[in-house]
Amino acid sequence: MNKFWRYAAIILLCASIAGCAGMQRKFARKKKQEEKPLPIVTTYDYAKEQRVDELYKKRFLFWKSWQGELIDRMGDGYKKRTECYYELMQNLLEMQKYLNDQKYNELGVFITEIKSVDPAVKKIDLRGSEQYRITHVLEKTKRLIDKRFSYTKVKDFLELRK
Numbered sequence: 586m587n588k589f590w591r592y593a594a595i596i597l598l599c600a601s602i603a604g605c606a607g608m609q610r611k612f613a614r615k616k617k618q619e620e621k622p623l624p625i626v627t628t629y630d631y632a633k634e635q636r637v638d639e640l641y642k643k644r645f646l647f648w649k650s651w652q653g654e655l656i657d658r659m660g661d662g663y664k665k666r667t668e669c670y671y672e673l674m675q676n677l678l679e680m681q682k683y684l685n686d687q688k689y690n691e692l693g694v695f696i697t698e699i700k701s702v703d704p705a706v707k708k709i710d711l712r713g714s715e716q717y718r719i720t721h722v723l724e725k726t727k728r729l730i731d732k733r734f735s736y737t738k739v740k741d742f743l744e745l746r747k
Contacts, residue, residue: 637743641683642736648676652727655706659716659723663709670706674699680734688742692734695726 655669677699681692702719705711711719732738 637683637745638736638740641680641739641743644676644679644683645734645736648673648680649727649731651676652723656720656723656727659711659720663707663711666706670703677730682746683743684739684746685742685744688734688739689746692730695730698722699726 651669651673655666655673658665658669674696677692677696681689681696684692699722702722705715705719708715
């Protein structure tokens with residue numbers, strides 16, 4: 586029993602000499618953080634026509650890049666193709682919201698044509714012939730939409746739909 590107390594005293598002495606860094610950090614005072622001032626945000630009410638113009642330009646640019654991305658990624662995995670397809674459709678539908686009735690219906694024809702390749706784009710395994718057909722449809726619609734619905738062609742037909 587005497588040996589036990591001797592070892593316990595040695596271990597206790599070593600622990601007290603070495604100290605416990607975790608305990609010291611736990612009970613040390615932390616510096617107070619200064620509160621940062623809140624940012625001041627000012628909003629401007631732009632004219633409706635200007636907002637529609639900017640929104641259309643933005644959606645057109647996004648659509649163009651997503652459709653180009655889908656054309657480039659036709660050989661890649663189906664998840665990337667599906668994401669690109671979803672994004673391009675969202676942007677086309679948003680573009681359509683900013684057009685008057687005449688251009689709305691005209692763009693609707695292209696949207697229907699792109700929707701026709703929806704099941705094939707979402708297939709896991711695409712054969713070469715399917716891939717070629719889809720790429721051909723996407724390139725054709727991209728070229729025609731780019732030609733007929735660029736901002737310079739439709740700036741007189743823009744209006745905000747609900």
